Amino acid sequence: MSxxxxxxxxxxxxxxxxxxxxxxxxxxxxxxxxxxxxIAVIGLGAKMAKADGQVTRDExxxxxxxxxxxxxxxxxxxxxxxxxxxxxxxxEDYAKQVKTMYGDDCEPLCDLMDGLFHIAMADGEYHPREDxxxxxxxxxxxxxxxxxxALRARYVPDAHPDPxxxxxxxxxxxxxxxxxxxxxxVRETHPDRMIARGVPEEAVRLATxxxxxxxxAWEEIQAQRxx
Numbered sequence: 001m002s003x004x005x006x007x008x009x010x011x012x013x014x015x016x017x018x019x020x021x022x023x024x025x026x027x028x029x030x031x032x033x034x035x036x037x038x039i040a041v042i043g044l045g046a047k048m049a050k051a052d053g054q055v056t057r058d059e060x061x062x063x064x065x066x067x068x069x070x071x072x073x074x075x076x077x078x079x080x081x082x083x084x085x086x087x088x089x090x091x092e093d094y095a096k097q098v099k100t101m102y103g104d105d106c107e108p109l110c111d112l113m114d115g116l117f118h119i120a121m122a123d124g125e126y127h128p129r130e131d132x133x134x135x136x137x138x139x140x141x142x143x144x145x146x147x148x149x150a151l152r153a154r155y156v157p158d159a160h161p162d163p164x165x166x167x168x169x170x171x172x173x174x175x176x177x178x179x180x181x182x183x184x185x186v187r188e189t190h191p192d193r194m195i196a197r198g199v200p201e202e203a204v205r206l207a208t209x210x211x212x213x214x215x216x217a218w219e220e221i222q223a224q225r226x227x
Contacts, residue, residue, distance in 0.1 A: 024100065027101060095141065108198055108199060138151075146168065147168065163217035163220040191204045
């Protein structure tokens, strides 16, 4: 059974009245975490797509870019998107259940936020209501303000990312400490590590953009300190 068939089963269970808590409780182990990750991006993304008052074709296309849907899974994926848009559950309930599913593991929650930012920017505009929506989701996920700013800066054109925020370090830290943090982030962004923590293979492409940002931040810090 493909991941999309499994996702569809879970979404249909929600539509049939099963609670979010019960559905996500079944998705706490790899490979089922991959299903949970996909449902979280789809559910939260579909609700966010309405935050600016409309669901555009660009935003729907962004789902396909995040997950790289195979032709044979197109029909199941389309049903998943439609069901997610019709679901009446509030986005905060979704976010709280996703947080419960991952517990204190921040990395997959940041992976998920990457996908949501990608969807928010799909139409080329970052609406204030989308910003408020994502800030609230990040708050529920217990993602620090610093990490949220780094995620936002990666996607929103008017925000140049602070290289120290990107690496999660303090400008007063020694270069050796910053280099160690950089290496840790590179390891965490490796596709194998992402898959191991429950990110679907279809969504691992998100790591490409993140790695570019991590490398650029380290290079900028090196250049500053060499000046």
